[in-house]
Amino acid sequence: MTGPGLRLDKWLWQAxxxxxxxxxxxxxxxxxxxVDGEVTGKAHYAVRAGQxxxxxxxxxxxxxxxxELGHRRGPASEAATLYNDLSPPxxxxxxxxxxxxxxxxxxxGSGRPTKAERRALDRLRGNPGDDG
Numbered sequence: 738m739t740g741p742g743l744r745l746d747k748w749l750w751q752a753x754x755x756x757x758x759x760x761x762x763x764x765x766x767x768x769x770x771x772v773d774g775e776v777t778g779k780a781h782y783a784v785r786a787g788q789x790x791x792x793x794x795x796x797x798x799x800x801x802x803x804x805e806l807g808h809r810r811g812p813a814s815e816a817a818t819l820y821n822d823l824s825p826p827x828x829x830x831x832x833x834x835x836x837x838x839x840x841x842x843x844x845x846g847s848g849r850p851t852k853a854e855r856r857a858l859d860r861l862r863g864n865p866g867d868d869g
Contacts (some may be wrong), residue, residue, distance in 0.1 A: 741806070742783025742784060742785050742806075743783075743784055743785075743806040743807070744782070744783065744865050745761075745765050745770070745772070745777070745779070745780060745781070745782040745783075745784050745790075746761040746762040746764075746780035746781075747761075748803065748806065748807065748819070749761040749764070749765070749790075749808035749850065749863065750810060751810045751811075751816065751819065752801075752807065752811070752819045752820055753813055753816040754794060754799075754815050761772055761780070763812070765777070765778070765780040765797065766778060766779070766780050767783070769792055769793065769794065770790060770791070770792040771791040772784060772788055772790055773788055773789055774789075774791070776814050779809070779859075784803055784806075784821065785803070786803050786805050786806060787802070787803065787806060788802075789801065789802050789803075790802075790822075790825070792805065797824070797827055798824060798825065799822070799824050800822075800823040800824045800825070801820045801821070801822060801823065801824070802820060802821040802823055803820055803850070804818065804819060804820055805819055806819070807819050822859055826844040827833050830863050832862075847864070
């Protein structure tokens with residue numbers, strides 16, 4: 738892979754993976770990104786077209802092939818032309834009824850629950866708390 742290169746942090750910023758170049762630089766400096774399978778801890782690492790970046794962002798593994806180097810940080814439609822997304826499909830987390838708990842509803846103006854009401858709610862939910 739010959740030809741001109743561009744700083745890794747600058748390319749990530751131009752491709753809109755990060756809102757600021759400073760955040761992209763910190764991400765690279767922490768060694769949280771791989772270039773062609775090798776971990777790099779340098780924000781100034783020169784990337785070129787054809788290289789593959791692998792990193793975890795927002796709890797999702799991203800595998801990105803660099804198609805071209807940008808000249809500016811343009812709109813999202815322009816940034817999307819800088820790379821091919823080779824990432825595996827995101828796993829959908831199935832929510833169960835236990836995962837989604839709505840907060841307890843009380844009538845407006847009824848105030849805080851009494852100790853007896855709180856203990857009754859605890860028994861109903863299955864966690865005994867400080868009953869004794």
